[in-house]
Amino acid sequence: xxxKELREITSRDVDFPKWYTDVCKKAELIDYSSVKGCMxxxxxGYALWENIQKELDKKFKETGHENVYMxxxxxxxxxxxEKDHVxxxxxxxxxxxxxxxxxxxxRLCVRPTSETLFCEHYANIIKSYRxxxxxxxxxxxxxxxxxxxxxxxxxxxFLWQEGHTVHATKEEAMEETKRMLNIYxxxxxxxxxxxxxxxxxxxxxxxxxAENTYTIEALMYDGVALQSATSHYFGDNFARxxxxxxxxxxxxxxxMYQTSWGMTxxxxxxxxxxxxxxxxxxxxxxxxxTKVVIVPIGKNNDEVLAKAYDIAKELKLRGVSVTIDxxxxxxxxxxxxxxMKGIPVRIEIGPKDLENNxxxxxxxxxxxxVRVELPDxxxxxxxxxxxxxxxxxxxxxxxxxxxxxxxxxxxxxKASIEEQNGFIKAHWCGSLECExxxxxxxxxxxxxxxxxxxxxDGKCCVCGKPAEHLVYWGKQY
Amino acid sequence: xxxKELREITSRDVDFPKWYTDVCKKAELIDYSSVKGCMxxxxxGYALWENIQKELDKKFKETGHENVYMxxxxxxxxxxxEKDHVxxxxxxxxxxxxxxxxxxxxRLCVRPTSETLFCEHYANIIKSYRxxxxxxxxxxxxxxxxxxxxxxxxxxxFLWQEGHTVHATKEEAMEETKRMLNIYxxxxxxxxxxxxxxxxxxxxxxxxxAENTYTIEALMYDGVALQSATSHYFGDNFARxxxxxxxxxxxxxxxMYQTSWGMTxxxxxxxxxxxxxxxxxxxxxxxxxTKVVIVPIGKNNDEVLAKAYDIAKELKLRGVSVTIDxxxxxxxxxxxxxxMKGIPVRIEIGPKDLENNxxxxxxxxxxxxVRVELPDxxxxxxxxxxxxxxxxxxxxxxxxxxxxxxxxxxxxxKASIEEQNGFIKAHWCGSLECExxxxxxxxxxxxxxxxxxxxxDGKCCVCGKPAEHLVYWGKQY
Numbered sequence: 001x002x003x004k005e006l007r008e009i010t011s012r013d014v015d016f017p018k019w020y021t022d023v024c025k026k027a028e029l030i031d032y033s034s035v036k037g038c039m040x041x042x043x044x045g046y047a048l049w050e051n052i053q054k055e056l057d058k059k060f061k062e063t064g065h066e067n068v069y070m071x072x073x074x075x076x077x078x079x080x081x082e083k084d085h086v087x088x089x090x091x092x093x094x095x096x097x098x099x100x101x102x103x104x105x106x107r108l109c110v111r112p113t114s115e116t117l118f119c120e121h122y123a124n125i126i127k128s129y130r131x132x133x134x135x136x137x138x139x140x141x142x143x144x145x146x147x148x149x150x151x152x153x154x155x156x157x158f159l160w161q162e163g164h165t166v167h168a169t170k171e172e173a174m175e176e177t178k179r180m181l182n183i184y185x186x187x188x189x190x191x192x193x194x195x196x197x198x199x200x201x202x203x204x205x206x207x208x209x210a211e212n213t214y215t216i217e218a219l220m221y222d223g224v225a226l227q228s229a230t231s232h233y234f235g236d237n238f239a240r241x242x243x244x245x246x247x248x249x250x251x252x253x254x255x256m257y258q259t260s261w262g263m264t265x266x267x268x269x270x271x272x273x274x275x276x277x278x279x280x281x282x283x284x285x286x287x288x289x290t291k292v293v294i295v296p297i298g299k300n301n302d303e304v305l306a307k308a309y310d311i312a313k314e315l316k317l318r319g320v321s322v323t324i325d326x327x328x329x330x331x332x333x334x335x336x337x338x339x340m341k342g343i344p345v346r347i348e349i350g351p352k353d354l355e356n357n358x359x360x361x362x363x364x365x366x367x368x369x370v371r372v373e374l375p376d377x378x379x380x381x382x383x384x385x386x387x388x389x390x391x392x393x394x395x396x397x398x399x400x401x402x403x404x405x406x407x408x409x410x411x412x413x414k415a416s417i418e419e420q421n422g423f424i425k426a427h428w429c430g431s432l433e434c435e436x437x438x439x440x441x442x443x444x445x446x447x448x449x450x451x452x453x454x455x456x457d458g459k460c461c462v463c464g465k466p467a468e469h470l471v472y473w474g475k476q477y
Numbered sequence: 478x479x480x481k482e483l484r485e486i487t488s489r490d491v492d493f494p495k496w497y498t499d500v501c502k503k504a505e506l507i508d509y510s511s512v513k514g515c516m517x518x519x520x521x522g523y524a525l526w527e528n529i530q531k532e533l534d535k536k537f538k539e540t541g542h543e544n545v546y547m548x549x550x551x552x553x554x555x556x557x558x559e560k561d562h563v564x565x566x567x568x569x570x571x572x573x574x575x576x577x578x579x580x581x582x583x584r585l586c587v588r589p590t591s592e593t594l595f596c597e598h599y600a601n602i603i604k605s606y607r608x609x610x611x612x613x614x615x616x617x618x619x620x621x622x623x624x625x626x627x628x629x630x631x632x633x634x635f636l637w638q639e640g641h642t643v644h645a646t647k648e649e650a651m652e653e654t655k656r657m658l659n660i661y662x663x664x665x666x667x668x669x670x671x672x673x674x675x676x677x678x679x680x681x682x683x684x685x686x687a688e689n690t691y692t693i694e695a696l697m698y699d700g701v702a703l704q705s706a707t708s709h710y711f712g713d714n715f716a717r718x719x720x721x722x723x724x725x726x727x728x729x730x731x732x733m734y735q736t737s738w739g740m741t742x743x744x745x746x747x748x749x750x751x752x753x754x755x756x757x758x759x760x761x762x763x764x765x766x767t768k769v770v771i772v773p774i775g776k777n778n779d780e781v782l783a784k785a786y787d788i789a790k791e792l793k794l795r796g797v798s799v800t801i802d803x804x805x806x807x808x809x810x811x812x813x814x815x816x817m818k819g820i821p822v823r824i825e826i827g828p829k830d831l832e833n834n835x836x837x838x839x840x841x842x843x844x845x846x847v848r849v850e851l852p853d854x855x856x857x858x859x860x861x862x863x864x865x866x867x868x869x870x871x872x873x874x875x876x877x878x879x880x881x882x883x884x885x886x887x888x889x890x891k892a893s894i895e896e897q898n899g900f901i902k903a904h905w906c907g908s909l910e911c912e913x914x915x916x917x918x919x920x921x922x923x924x925x926x927x928x929x930x931x932x933x934d935g936k937c938c939v940c941g942k943p944a945e946h947l948v949y950w951g952k953q954y
Contacts, residue, residue, distance in 0.1 A: 033597055034555055035585070038548035040598055043613070046544050067523045071515035072549075072587075072618060072634055073571075078511055091577050094550075096587065098572040099622035099633075108512070110549075110573065110587070120510055121517055136520070141549060141617070145576035156576075157549055 024151040037156035047289035073108035088208020118164035119242035152269035160264035173257035184229035193284040193393040199448030211235040220273035223421025225474040231261035281342030285385040297350035427467030429460035501628040514633035524766035550585035565685020595641035596719035629746035637741035650734035657738040661706035670761040670870040676925025688712040697750035700898025702951040708738035758819030774827035904944035906937035
């Protein structure tokens with residue numbers, strides 16, 4: 001592969017979906033196999049997921065959650081116990097019908113989500129208020145039999161974490177539901193530099209079996225929204241279906257209150273579609289597996305290479321992951337290759353630089369270069385990484401805000417979305433009818449009712465009746 | 478559950494299999510669900526697996542391996558590409574035949590192991606010697622449709638890691654195979670305190686599709702062997718079946734040489750059956766999620782509790798994980814409960830101890846108690862943890878050695894195994910016939926040909942012909 005071929009990715013302004021797939025493939029995040037609709041997550045893609053896991057898992061444990069592992073199979077009869085839940089999931093599951101040579105007495109689905117197994121387990125192990133709360137999480141893969149698939153965004157199998165908790169009271173369960181949504185939001189903003197809108201799903205869009213679904217919604221470069229994580233409050237819906245009772249302090253038998261919440265490998269897709277460009281991947285320093293690449297220039301220059309090792313050693317001591325790319329390829333090729341892989345900072349150093357006690361820092365987000373004194377290089381790199389992280393967030397937020405419009409009527413909404421994709425803020429009366437009408441006329445769906453409804457008073461953009469909510473609408477991934 | 482019920486587990490000397498299941502259940506490592514043959518791994522069980530992952534993953538990365546994720550499904554036609562491999566695995570896989578409402582055009586098995594997917598991927602991404610070696614690993618769950626199942630030891634679904642590497646030369650692949658076996662052996666001995674015998678499987682016992690299989694074999698408390706990890710050298714068997722070729726330096730197209738190696742949640746079972754006792758789990762300090770529990774004694778004693786927090790704080794600063802068990806239950810109950818969960822060191826402290834500036838340390842492995850001065854407690858705990866780790870290994874090794882016998886004839890072998898289970902060292906001519914005869918007469922199978930064949934010369938214990946190898950024989954889990 002020469003530099004030209006490497007650089008030859010579709011421009012994101014010409015064909016965004018094709019650009020996205022090109023980046024996923026050429027940055028070596030994923031590959032395909034003979035397993036239709038599933039993807040191979042390659043080392044760089046998986047290293048991103050490992051870093052995501054590390055950050056989230058730390059937050060989960062700090063807030064008192066424990067990890068467990070449930071079976072990947074769910075008997076059909078168990079899946080059917082909660083009515084809305086089975087209606088939501090049964091049409092898109094994979095069914096195991098044979099074990100070895102024998103047909104199974106009851107078919108098993110490969111888990112699309114594990115509420116039913118957690119419910120059965122909780123009913124089994126919890127007797128008294130002393131056993132509550134139980135706050136479990138699991139990291140695993142799940143399967144949903146999608147017709148059309150795209151890397152990270154929609155795949156028949158994907159990786160995720162699913163938290164499932166049970167509590168003695170409504171209030172505590174609701175508090176947990178919102179706490180976890182906030183953890184997701186902070187993670188997206190602080191680590192992935194993705195600005196999100198926190199809010200609640202309309203009844204039509206909520207999770208199968210939930211009483212309330214909370215969501216964080218991000219806006220991609222092309223103005224299409226991406227649901228980045230959800231947190232569900234179940235009330236006692238599942239508890240009633242699965243007979244999950246406990247003896248409370250007052251000696252009364254009561255149903256438990258329950259939550260679930262999840263984030264998936266989809267978020268890697270969100271990161272790509274928020275930050276990356278026509279040179280390939282752009283990774284926020286806080287999640288990048290390798291933060292710095294050093295490219296020594298000039299052949300057979302032992303002094304340059306020795307300096308590169310010195311810098312790498314010092315950066316590692318300061319906790320910065322760094323690699324040296326000293327391959328035989330031309331500097332131009334190596335620049336392009338490391339840009340494609342999204343490494344936040346590149347240090348270029350050649351014989352002449354060394355003579356002048358200088359080197360060049362190139363930041364991946366803007367591709368700007370600055371010359372710095374060699375004795376300052378580690379300090380400058382650390383400052384630059386912090387600056388890139390902040391700049392990426394600010395840039396994404398500015399773009400998101402510029403693509404967020406407020407409208408009063410359905411006609412305005414239609415005109416706005418025809419002009420440019422983005423978030424549309426418009427009032428809504430709360431009826432399913434008007435929600436469906438919006439979809440029919442403007443081609444967008446409700447993304448969420450934001451927590452900070454800055455202007456709740458208004459009239460429904462469809463029927464003109466007094467509004468119940470301000471809603472974010474948009475196209476969605 | 479009162480102390481009596483907690484303590485009421487079957488004695489390991491009375492009914493070892495029942496004792497084992499009791500410990501798994503009462504220490505809350507696992508639970509059952511309506512998914513037959515699969516288990517739920519509960520927080521303590523999963524925390525053990527997380528620690529195992531952390532230790533192994535560090536060693537894998539230090540030796541240049543990268544993690545990836547392959548699809549969990551394998552199309553039937555792909556599984557069938559390597560003849561021995563499909564014969565070995567097809568009889569025990571779970572088959573997915575339907576996705577959503579539709580019957581699949583080709584059925585998919587849920588991976589029992591992922592050689593075939595790695596082969597397809599490597600054939601796809603590797604063109605030249607410059608792309609070699611590729612050293613990938615994945616952490617995932619796999620499925621094998623077992624008829625009889627037991628917690629951790631044999632479950633229809635289990636967790637594991639599978640390493641798959643490809644190399645330009647035989648020598649390099651063989652070196653990798655042995656390197657990984659050594660990593661497993663070190664891990665078992667240094668971290669889990671399980672002594673192992675390193676060796677090679679006989680052709681009859683090797684992995685389906687491998688040229689050589691290396692193994693580490695441990696001996697459980699009941700004298701039954703447990704294969705604790707394996708590392709396989711494939712030669713170019715799979716490379717030929719999957720057309721995995723690369724252009725070498727000499728411009729010749731060549732087949733790659735390949736390895737695979739794995740360790741599973743079985744090893745948790747091995748740890749239990751090596752160290753635990755009639756009071757429950759005994760965990761080696763190097764793997765225990767909680768190394769120390771502090772049990773404050775006496776009601777409403779704020780000073781005792783304050784001291785407990787001080788000690789906990791200081792231990793945490795020194796990197797020792799610690800918990801305080803201040804529940805309302807009686808001291809005796811709390812002692813029993815924490816013993817059941819295998820926490821290596823218990824600190825008991827009451828008002829009188831505090832007056833005398835003392836506390837009691839109880840080590841879980843021997844249940845011995847010592848009184849120590851309060852100002853020395855952290856130092857003493859750290860010393861004690863190190864001592865427990867070493868003692869556990871020495872105790873396990875002494876027992877293993879005392880249960881290892883050398884015999885010259887099949888009759889002696891039969892007599893020995895009837896007297897006591899254990900490893901039996903006996904010479905073997907190398908023929909399948911004699912190997913089968915050993916199984917038929919003495920009821921044991923070959924565990925391995927040890928790397929350090931201390932006395933290679935001898936006569937086959939079955940046919941009396943000159944021996945090719947000294948072999949470890951034994952019953953097996």
